[in-house]
Amino acid sequence: MHIAIIGAGLAGLTCARRLQAAGHDVIVYEKGDGVGGRMSTRQTELGGFDLGAQYFTASSGRFRNEVAAWRKAGWVVPWEGRLVTLDHGVAQAAGRSGSQRLVAVPGMASLAQRLAQGIEIRAGQAVVGLERHGAQWLLSVLCDTVPVAATAGPFDAVILAIPADRALPLLRPVSAFAVRAEGAHLVPCWALILGFQEALNLEYDGAWVQGSRLRWIARDNSKPQRRPGEHWIGHASPQWSQEHLGDDPERVKEKLLKAFHEATGSPVNPIYADVHLWPHAQAATPLAADCYWDEGERIGVCGDWFAAGLDGCGRIENACLSALALAGAIRPEPQH
Numbered sequence: 001m002h003i004a005i006i007g008a009g010l011a012g013l014t015c016a017r018r019l020q021a022a023g024h025d026v027i028v029y030e031k032g033d034g035v036g037g038r039m040s041t042r043q044t045e046l047g048g049f050d051l052g053a054q055y056f057t058a059s060s061g062r063f064r065n066e067v068a069a070w071r072k073a074g075w076v077v078p079w080e081g082r083l084v085t086l087d088h089g090v091a092q093a094a095g096r097s098g099s100q101r102l103v104a105v106p107g108m109a110s111l112a113q114r115l116a117q118g119i120e121i122r123a124g125q126a127v128v129g130l131e132r133h134g135a136q137w138l139l140s141v142l143c144d145t146v147p148v149a150a151t152a153g154p155f156d157a158v159i160l161a162i163p164a165d166r167a168l169p170l171l172r173p174v175s176a177f178a179v180r181a182e183g184a185h186l187v188p189c190w191a192l193i194l195g196f197q198e199a200l201n202l203e204y205d206g207a208w209v210q211g212s213r214l215r216w217i218a219r220d221n222s223k224p225q226r227r228p229g230e231h232w233i234g235h236a237s238p239q240w241s242q243e244h245l246g247d248d249p250e251r252v253k254e255k256l257l258k259a260f261h262e263a264t265g266s267p268v269n270p271i272y273a274d275v276h277l278w279p280h281a282q283a284a285t286p287l288a289a290d291c292y293w294d295e296g297e298r299i300g301v302c303g304d305w306f307a308a309g310l311d312g313c314g315r316i317e318n319a320c321l322s323a324l325a326l327a328g329a330i331r332p333e334p335q336h
């Protein structure tokens with residue numbers, strides 16, 4: 001089949017690789033300039049910063065198999081960061097969860113870049129509409145450079161590997177699944193990016209912060225194969241991010257920097273500071289399914305907002321398992 005996949009995050013790329021290996025002809029449409037989605041690494045003059053996903057763990061056998069292949073290829077490695085909980089400046093060692101924490105090298109986005117090798121990716125192309133054309137699908141695609149949408153296709157099948165809130169406008173006119181997707185709203189997250197001239201000399205590399213606007217902070221360069229320097233990332237809590245969704249980024253930066261100083265007790269000022277808004281960061285409630293596939297209409301949906309057999313959602317493991325489930329539900333192309 002000729003299949004269009006919308007979204008070049010971990011879910012879209014995992015699905016694309018599996019379907020291509022099963023003999024299908026796959027094209028991935030990605031609205032951003034590059035691949036990775038929420039597994040993103042921002043390149044700055046100081047080096048890369050992991051803006052979204054920080055690390056991942058593998059709890060299921062199926063995902064552990066994928067991770068084993070990535071580890072063998074040297075794409076991901078363990079991160080032995082010293083993690084604590086910070087309560088009003090007081091650090092307490094965080095209990096070991098038992099699961100190893102892994103990161104992609106040299107940045108989280110590198111995993112997606114490697115998975116994208118050999119896949120046809122149309123970057124800078126946002127899909128803004130889906131239309132049935134007989135038994136096939138046509139896509140309305142908006143390019144960065146052209147003001148009007150162009151038609152792409154026809155495709156035998158279409159797969160949406162994007163957050164529920166982004167999938168809804170595409171699904172509503174064409175699929176009854178939209179009603180279920182409405183339940184999987186993703187909450188926002190403001191991310192803070194800080195570079196310092198000198199070491200802060202904190203006794204931890206990452207912290208879950210309590211009683212603060214920030215929920216998580218991490219010393220990005222404590223991860224393996226990062227550029228040397230003193231680089232920190234902060235993630236604001238979902239509630240604070242929601243309340244400040246429309247705020248001026250400069251104001252947000254000021255407030256989050258203050259929260260960083262309060263949480264760490266460090267008075268040192270950064271030489272680089274910026275913020276980034278993830279409008280759809282993580283699903284609050286998982287959709288209790290692996291993925292969605294309509295064999296008659298040949299439309300599918302996958303992503304980290306599906307529980308995919310796990311307890312929660314909104315993690316790299318969910319995205320990968322959901323994509324594997326969807327690719328597994330689609331019949332391989334007959335061998336000639």
Ligand SMILES: Cc1cc2nc3c(=O)[nH]c(=O)nc-3n(C[C@H](O)[C@H](O)[C@H](O)COP(=O)(O)OP(=O)(O)OC[C@H]3O[C@@H](n4cnc5c(N)ncnc54)[C@H](O)[C@@H]3O)c2cc1C
Nearest residue numbers: 007009010011031037038052053054126127281304315316
């Ligand atoms: C701040 C933050 C912290 C996180 N921390 C962790 C963590 O520590 N551990 C963990 O396991 N997970 C974490 N996550 C979650 C993790 O990043 C996601 O679970 C995973 O990356 C989701 O992959 P995905 O492919 O389902 O979606 P995405 O990564 O969102 O990929 C979707 C892609 O589709 C593209 N797209 C969207 N709409 C369209 C359209 N209309 N047309 C074309 N392209 C489109 C987007 O640009 C994007 O590239 C975090 C996420 C955030 C935001």
